[in-house]
Amino acid sequence: MFHEKAIMPKGYTCASINCGLKKDGAEDLSVIYSEKTASAAAVFTKNQVPGAPVIVGREIIAKGKLQALVINSKVSNVGTGEQGVQNARRMGAAVAKEFGCSADEVLMSSTGVIAVQLPIEKVEAGVVGIKDKMNNDPLVAAKGIMTTDTHPKAYSVNVGDAVITLIAKGSGMIEPNMATMLAYCLTDADIEPQVLDQMLRKAVNKSFNMLSIDTDTSTSDTVVIMANGLAGKVDESAFQEALDQLSIKMTETMARDGEGATKLIRTEITGAVNYDEARVYAKSMINSPLIKTMAFGADPNIGRILMALGKCFENTFDLDKLTLSINDTLIYKDAGKVDYDEPELRKTISGDPVVFQIDLGLGDGSATTYGCDLTHGYVDENAAYYSS
C-alpha cells in the first residue's frame, strides 16, 4: 500500500541545510512549508521536563492551524529555562519572516543534547534564503532532523486522490508517550482540526505509543499532522486506516533503526482478558533486557518469556492456557514445551524480524508492541554520547 518512494502531497515543499550546529557539516535544520494554511493537530511528550519547543508548541497547536514546521537537530533546547522558550519563539519567527506567514502558524521542534542553550543566531542566519532551496523530496526534510538515526525516514500512501506522507526520526530515549521521536505527517486531504486531532491520537496509540527502544521517554517527542485540503475531502475511515498503517510502518522502521539495533522485535499479545492487560504484557516483553538480548543472540528461551509475562503482577494469568510461538513456530502449550525444530527456529530468529506470538487464552484483549534487540552497539552509542 505504500509508495515505493515517498512523495510530497500537493502544496508542500521542504528543505534542509547545515546551519552550523553539527560540526561535520551534516544537515541540522529542516523546514517544511505548505502553500496554504493547513488544519493541524499534534501530540507531545508526557515527560515532566518538556523541551522549550514543546512548551511553545502546545500553545501554537491549540488553534489547530499550521503553515510551516522548523526543526533542528544537535541541540534539543530542553532544560534551558526562559531563554530557551524565547529561542524557540525566535526560531518560529525567523521562518514566518522568511516565508511571509504568521508566526502563530509555525511549529518548531528541536532534538539533540539536553541542558544546552540553542545557538539561535546560527538558526536564524540559516533560515535566511532557505525559501529558494525548497523542493519536493520528503527525504530531504528527514535528513535534517536525524540524530543517531542511520538513515532518513519517510513514507507515503494514497487515500483516494489525497496523499499522506510521514517524515520521522528515531532512535534512542524512546518509550511510550512519544520518544526522542519526531514525526511529521503531511496530507493534502481536507479535514477539520478536531477530526484530525482524534485521528492522530487513534493512530499514535496503535503505533508510536507502542514503540520502545529503551524504556526512556524523551523530553522532546512530537508528532504533528497537517492537512492543507488541496486534494479535497476523503473518506474518513479510509483515511484513518491509511494513517494507522503509515504510523505502524514508521514505528517498525524506527524500531529496526533503534540505537545499536540489528532487528525489529514485535510482540503480538492475544487472548488477554482486556486491552489494558494485553498492553501491559506486550510492553513487559518489549522492554525486557533479557528478551532483547535473546533476540540479539537468536536464542528461543522459553524461560525468559514466562518471566516477562509473569512479572506483570497485577494481570490475570493462567499457565495452562498459555500458547507461545516465535516467528509462527509453536514452542509452548498446555503448560509444557512443545517439540519443534530448534535449529530451524534459531535460523529464522537470527534474521529480522523476531515476532513473539503470545495467546493467553483468557479473553479478547489484544495489543502489539514494537521494539528492537539490545546489542553492543547500544552500549557503545550511549556510553560515548556527547553530553555537555
Next chain:
Amino acid sequence: MFHEKAIMPKGYTCASINCGLKKDGAEDLSVIYSEKTASAAAVFTKNQVPGAPVIVGREIIAKGKLQALVINSKVSNVGTGEQGVQNARRMGAAVAKEFGCSADEVLMSSTGVIAVQLPIEKVEAGVVGIKDKMNNDPLVAAKGIMTTDTHPKAYSVNVGDAVITLIAKGSGMIEPNMATMLAYCLTDADIEPQVLDQMLRKAVNKSFNMLSIDTDTSTSDTVVIMANGLAGKVDESAFQEALDQLSIKMTETMARDGEGATKLIRTEITGAVNYDEARVYAKSMINSPLIKTMAFGADPNIGRILMALGKCFENTFDLDKLTLSINDTLIYKDAGKVDYDEPELRKTISGDPVVFQIDLGLGDGSATTYGCDLTHGYVDENAAYYSS
C-alpha cells in the same frame, strides 16, 4: 560493623558439592543445617510463574520453622508443572533423610535455566553422605548457589552475643520483588517467627527490593531467615538495624556483581513529597538504560537525569527546586547547570561507585535504590546464555 570474613552463627554448618548438574565440575548443590530447629521467615518472588521450590516453599514456611536449606544451581525448576513440584519435595525429603530431621522443616531453592526438568536423581544421589562434609565457612554454601555471579557472597555482623550471617547470590533477571536472587540469613539469636517475619520484610523493603540489575523479575527469588536461638535473646531494634545494614551491604555487593557490571550505581532521592514518589524516582533512575550507560561511560549527563525524573509522569516535580549532585559534586541547581570541575567529576565517576544525589526540594520523602552500569558484558552474557 561487618566481620572481615563471614563466620557461621552458633549451631549452623554447611556444605556444597558438584552433583552433576554443572558439567564443568563446579559446585551446584549446597546444604545449610542448624543443629536446632530455628524460627524462620521468608519472602518470595511476586512473579506469576513462580518456580516449584517457591510453590512448595510458601507451604513450608507457613509454620515458621526450619532446620535445613537445600539449594541447587544450573536448573531453576520453573515452568515444570506437577513433576517439578514433586521433584522439589523429593529434594527436601532427601535432605531430611540424610540429617534425620523433618521434611516439613527443609526449605529448597533452585536457580538456573527455566522450563527444564530438574535431574532429581542426581540431586538425591548428591545429598547422600553430605552430612560428613559439613563445615563452618559460609562461603562454602555461597559457592554452590552461584550462577553468573563472579564470586561467592557472605557477610556477618554481631548483635550483642548473636551473629547474623547473610549468604546470597545475584546477578541477572533482577528487579524489585526479589530477583534471581537467593539470600539466606542465619542467626543464633532467639526470635519468634512472627517477629522475624516482620523484621525480614522491613529489611528487604530497604535493600533487596530496591535493587535492580536489569528490571527483569525472576521466577525464583527467595530470601529466608533462620534464628536457632543458641545465642539467646537480643535487643530487637539493634537486631533490626544490623539486619538492615547487612541486607543493604549484600544488595550493594549484588549490584556491583550484576551481569557485566563494572560498578555500583546508587540513587539517593531526598525531598520528594512522600516515600512512594521518592521510590518511583529512585527506581526510574536505576532502571534507565541511558543512566546505566552513562555511568559505564563516566559521562556526567544532566539531560539524561532530567529525562529519567521527568518520565515519572504521575509524580510531583518542580524544576526550579531540583538539586542534582553526582558523587558529592553539585551539577544542577536553580533550573540551571552549575559550574563545576568537569574533568575531576569524570575521574570520580569513572571509578566505583557512581552515586546520584537528587534533592527534589518538595518534602520529606526519601528512598535509595541500588543498581549497576549497562555494559557489553551484559549483552555478551545474555545473548549467549544456554536456553534449552
